[in-house]
Amino acid sequence: METPEAPPEAPPATRRRRRTPALIAGAAVLGVVAGGCVGYLVQADRAPTALPSLSQPSLAQAEGAGPEPLSAAQDRKVKTDGDLRKLLLRKPAGARKPLIEVANDGWMDLAAYAEEFQSPDNAFRRLAREDELRRVAVVDWREGSTYTAEIRLVQYRETERGTQAADDAGAGNDNAQPPDDHTTDAWPIPGTGDGMAYVHHKPDTTYGVGVYSAEAHAWRGDIAMEIWIYDTKPIPKAKVMDLAKRQMEQL
Known part of the structure; x- marks a missing residue:
């Protein structure tokens, strides 16, 4: 009797955006054609993870002058365990609401984030x-x-x-790898170790209008940074590099 073959293992989650770029590109086209058309993205209505208390327990001091405790500004753990949204860059003056909102009150839950991958179920x-x-x-x-x-x-x-942040922003992440077609320029992000910024010069013409993109990936501690930019005009290096450097300074 033949031994039945074992079912194939699920492939690893491919870290490449799957849904949002298409929706944003479509919204960009709608913006060109209709001006104020508003897209939508279905979001699971989940509350963000409850945040831990920022207070620190009092510690008994040994005799003699000991080192001064770190302030919240100096203690990165206190900083990153607080409201993570406060570490994000502020929107530029005059910026408007995006055609498609990808988050609920500044948070994206696990189900919505998994939808960004080529295999959402496996990614989840x-x-x-x-x-x-x-x-x-x-x-x-x-x-x-x-x-x-x-x-x-x-x-x-x-x-x-350790944490997954380094892998999420590093060489093992397909998000952080430019396509091998000589249409993408890449530069290291100063002060980030292996952080990289990319400008894609070949537009996506799926929707009848060329949509250009740029992105940046870096990490610090337990946090991975992702930046995505889309426009119907070529995106200059300075644009994505400026956002990346300023955002990493916030961390």
């Missing part, structure tokens, strides 16, 4: 179990009719293996 399981995703804070805005910027701070729980 991996993010929840192996990668220990904790929360995702988002700020996005629109300038003019078609320029859209989105910044995400993706925070992971610390485990014995």
Whole structure:
């Protein structure tokens, strides 16, 4: 009797945006054609992860002058365990509400974030179990009719293996890898180690209007930064690099 073959293992979650770029590109086209058309993105109505208390227990001091405790501004752990949305860059003056909102009150839940991957079901399981995703804070805005910027701070729980943030922003992440077609320029983000910014010169013409994109990926501690920019005009290097450097300074 033949031994039945074992079912194939599920492929690893591919870290490449799947849904939002198409919707933003479509919204950009609507902005060109109809001006004020508003897109939509269905979001699961979940509350963000409850935040831990910012208060620190009092510690008994040994005799003699000991070191002064770190202030909240100096203690990065206190800073990143607070309201993560406060670490996001502020929207530029005059910026408008994006045609498509990808978050609920500045938060994107696990189900919505998993929808950004090519295999959402597999991504959901991996993010929840192996990668220990904790929360995702988002700020996005629109300038003019078609320029859209989105910044995400993706925070992971610390485990014995460390955190997933470095892998999320590093060489193992398909998001952080430019296509091998010589249409993308890449530059390191100063002060971030292996952080990289990319400008894609080949527009997406799926929707009848060319939509250009740029992105940036870096990490610090347990937080991975993602920046996504879309426009119907070529996006200059200075635009994405400025956002990336200023956002990383906030961390």
